Amino acid sequence: MSNSSTQQSGTGTKxxxxxxxxxTVISALIGVFGIVLVVMGLINNSGEEIEKAGGxxxxxxxxxxxxxxxxxxxxxxxLRPVTVDPSTIEHADDVTRxxx
Amino acid sequence: MVLAADDTLRLDAQFVDYALVAVYFAxxxxxxxxxxxxxxxxxxFFLSGRSLPAWVTGLAFxxxxxxxxxxxxxxxxxxxxxxxxxxxYWIGAxxxxxxxxxxxxxxxxxxxxxxxxxxxxxxxGTGAHLVNAISFAVAQVLIAGVxxxxxxxxxxxxxxxxxxxxxxxxxxxxLSYITLGGLSAAIYNEVLQFFxxxxxxxxxxxxxxxxxxxxxxxxxKLVASPASSVGEQASSWPGTNLTGFDSPFxxxxxxxxxxxxxxxxxxxTTNFVEVQRAMASKNIxxxxxxxxxxxxxxxxxxxxxxxxxxxxxxxxGSISEGKASGASVDYNNAILELIRDTLPNGxxxxxxxxxxxxxxxxxxxxxxxxxxxxxxxxxxQYVKKDRxxxxxxxxxxxxxxxxxxxxxxxxxxxxxxxNLMDYLQxxxxxxxxxxxxxxxxxxxxxxxxxxxxxAGLVSGTLGAVLVAILSxxxxxxxxxxxxxxxxxxxxxxxxxxxFVVDIVVSVAVTMVTQPKPVExxxxxxYSETPKADLRDPDAHKLHWYQSPTKLAGISLVLVIVLNxxxx
Numbered sequence: 001m002s003n004s005s006t007q008q009s010g011t012g013t014k015x016x017x018x019x020x021x022x023x024t025v026i027s028a029l030i031g032v033f034g035i036v037l038v039v040m041g042l043i044n045n046s047g048e049e050i051e052k053a054g055g056x057x058x059x060x061x062x063x064x065x066x067x068x069x070x071x072x073x074x075x076x077x078x079l080r081p082v083t084v085d086p087s088t089i090e091h092a093d094d095v096t097r098x099x100x
Numbered sequence: 101m102v103l104a105a106d107d108t109l110r111l112d113a114q115f116v117d118y119a120l121v122a123v124y125f126a127x128x129x130x131x132x133x134x135x136x137x138x139x140x141x142x143x144x145f146f147l148s149g150r151s152l153p154a155w156v157t158g159l160a161f162x163x164x165x166x167x168x169x170x171x172x173x174x175x176x177x178x179x180x181x182x183x184x185x186x187x188x189y190w191i192g193a194x195x196x197x198x199x200x201x202x203x204x205x206x207x208x209x210x211x212x213x214x215x216x217x218x219x220x221x222x223x224x225g226t227g228a229h230l231v232n233a234i235s236f237a238v239a240q241v242l243i244a245g246v247x248x249x250x251x252x253x254x255x256x257x258x259x260x261x262x263x264x265x266x267x268x269x270x271x272x273x274x275l276s277y278i279t280l281g282g283l284s285a286a287i288y289n290e291v292l293q294f295f296x297x298x299x300x301x302x303x304x305x306x307x308x309x310x311x312x313x314x315x316x317x318x319x320x321k322l323v324a325s326p327a328s329s330v331g332e333q334a335s336s337w338p339g340t341n342l343t344g345f346d347s348p349f350x351x352x353x354x355x356x357x358x359x360x361x362x363x364x365x366x367x368x369t370t371n372f373v374e375v376q377r378a379m380a381s382k383n384i385x386x387x388x389x390x391x392x393x394x395x396x397x398x399x400x401x402x403x404x405x406x407x408x409x410x411x412x413x414x415x416x417g418s419i420s421e422g423k424a425s426g427a428s429v430d431y432n433n434a435i436l437e438l439i440r441d442t443l444p445n446g447x448x449x450x451x452x453x454x455x456x457x458x459x460x461x462x463x464x465x466x467x468x469x470x471x472x473x474x475x476x477x478x479x480x481q482y483v484k485k486d487r488x489x490x491x492x493x494x495x496x497x498x499x500x501x502x503x504x505x506x507x508x509x510x511x512x513x514x515x516x517x518x519n520l521m522d523y524l525q526x527x528x529x530x531x532x533x534x535x536x537x538x539x540x541x542x543x544x545x546x547x548x549x550x551x552x553x554x555a556g557l558v559s560g561t562l563g564a565v566l567v568a569i570l571s572x573x574x575x576x577x578x579x580x581x582x583x584x585x586x587x588x589x590x591x592x593x594x595x596x597x598x599f600v601v602d603i604v605v606s607v608a609v610t611m612v613t614q615p616k617p618v619e620x621x622x623x624x625x626y627s628e629t630p631k632a633d634l635r636d637p638d639a640h641k642l643h644w645y646q647s648p649t650k651l652a653g654i655s656l657v658l659v660i661v662l663n664x665x666x667x
Contacts, residue, residue, distance in 0.1 A: 020134075022156060022287065022288055022291050022292075025127065025131065025288060025292065026291065026292060026295055028127075029123070029124070029127055029292060029295075029296070030295055030296075030299065032123060033120060033123075033296075033299065033450055036116065036119075036120060036446065036449075037446050037447060037450070040116060040444070040445065040446035041446070044444070044445065044446070049444040049445070050444075052441070052442060052443070052444055053307045053310075053311075053442055053443070053444060054307060054310045054311035054442075055310075056307060056310060058303055058307050058442075058443065058444055058447055059444050059446040059447055061303070062299070062302075062303040062447055062450075063446075065303075066299055082153065
């Protein structure tokens with residue numbers, strides 16, 4: 001991801017969320033899954049696999065769908081980055097403790 | 101019978117499927133690890149939940165609930181009862197979520213109560229607090245057992261191990277997940293889980309529909325199948341097969357009042373694990389928006405959960421034949437069997453990753469909720485006070501291990517049910533319905549006394565247990581059959597009984613005991629809470645699509661349209 005400002009900026013200043021933006025993780029995971037499915041759909045499309053899904057290459061089409069989704073989420077992350085203001089951060093543990 | 105069905109279900113997973121599952125867990129555990137090491141304040145930002153974009157809070161809210169039991173249980177319900185299962189979403193969830201967002205959330209936000217046991221302690225004192233903490237802990241261990249059983253049945257269908265061995269392996273998996281920090285990245289897990297589950301279930305539904313000849317083909321097969329003599333499967337109202345009531349009128353009453361009011365309002369408005377996350381938002385409007393935004397995905401989730409179950413009901417041989425012949429069928433496997441019959445290797449891995457993630461995260465959340473209530477609300481309050489923090493952390497570790505071991509046994513209890521939803525709804529009736537009654541009464545009626553608090557809870561639960569024992573099958577072999585109630589109708593009646601008994605006892609006890617002074621009730625009772633605490637001063641700056649009440653209105657209209665379209 002291009003916005004790697006996370007690493008350089010010191011604490012206390014506003015910056016973009018970078019690699020830890022939850023959308024980056026979504027897009028990476030779904031993208032990898034999608035690519036694996038597209039490859040599976042292209043190389044492992046024996047009659048039996050297609051038959052199972054009622055004549056549709058389910059891996060291929062789902063894979064394409066997932067890759068498109070991943071690209072859209074990545075674009076969204078890139079065009080509209082989330083700004084992190086460290087002064088508003090409550091640490092995760094405190095929240096977990098307060099949860100109950 | 102359960103074991104016999106398990107023997108036949110084998111998922112033919114290959115290297116690629118296991119690899120996809122491994123990738124998923126690697127990502128989740130890496131984020132968990134990074135969160136524990138505090139490597140980046142961006143990570144802290146997302147995990148703290150503060151100032152999160154509304155869509156993230158909304159998705160996390162719905163995903164925390166789209167766990168294991170929901171996918172397997174609702175698919176099982178769809179396979180057994182068909183379209184009436186939709187009521188669990190359009191009657192039994194969305195209205196309560198909107199009520200939570202519009203009415204309850206401002207009160208929670210304005211009050212200083214941060215958990216249900218804490219609210220009970222400050223509103224009613226120790227009696228109600230102890231009763232609530234114990235019943236909450238018991239409920240968590242029982243529900244953890246359901247999650248563990250489901251996790252084990254996936255392990256069983258992959259590896260073919262016997263149930264008890266699969267249970268122990270599943271328990272070890274969950275313990276290592278908790279130990280390796282899986283729970284510390286909860287927000288990431290929930291949002292990721294949502295997308296992975298949709299990525300698996302959406303193609304499953306589309307391919308399944310393709311195989312049965314589309315929606316019309318599915319409806320035709322449901323109407324034509326001999327099973328429809330059991331009840332109407334292809335239309336949602338009056339749902340006599342779901343409730344088990346002979347009279348359509350009482351069936352509708354049971355669904356609307358038992359499921360739609362007591363069970364679902366009880367579940368959603370007292371579910372502080374989810375409420376708390378929404379309350380971490382930056383202002384009242386954002387907190388109110390979380391359940392309201394979540395109601396939109398929630399109302400469409402049944403199309404990828406219940407519909408595959410219905411497809412399995414006509415497509416999977418063992419289920420459709422069992423339904424036709426009236427034999428005992430294990431519906432819990434419906435979605436796994438459809439996955440086996442439909443998804444090619446690759447997609448199978450995505451489905452496994454989604455399901456395993458949901459079961460594991462669900463059980464880990466139950467265990468950790470148990471752990472917190474046990475260490476801080478029970479052990480610290482009533483057993484050993486004033487020890488250093490490290491002491492209670494240690495108690496918590498042992499509680500985690502203990503609860504996991506106990507969950508192996510409650511999982512065996514759960515394995516006795518052909519349809520886990522029957523079991524779960526019974527549990528919700530025992531625990532959530534009385535809690536909701538006491539909560540709502542204590543919130544709006546300032547005279548209600550401390551004694552009434554715990555007496556209402558105890559008698560409400562006893563009332564529900566009594567109904568379950570008198571019913572035909574709500575408690576398995578413990579039920580006597582004195583009342584002609586079966587299936588989920590029995591749990592709706594039990595929940596209704598719990599609610600009514602709780603209210604009656606609370607009112608009666610209040611009449612003869614001394615109320616708390618009014619000045620101690622600020623922030624705990626609606627009429628004593630300053631109105632300014634319930635409003636968002638910046639509400640006028642929001643766009644229409646950010647306004648909670650307007651969104652709630654749109655959601656309500658949509659859910660009514662869905663009810664009419666699929667009536």
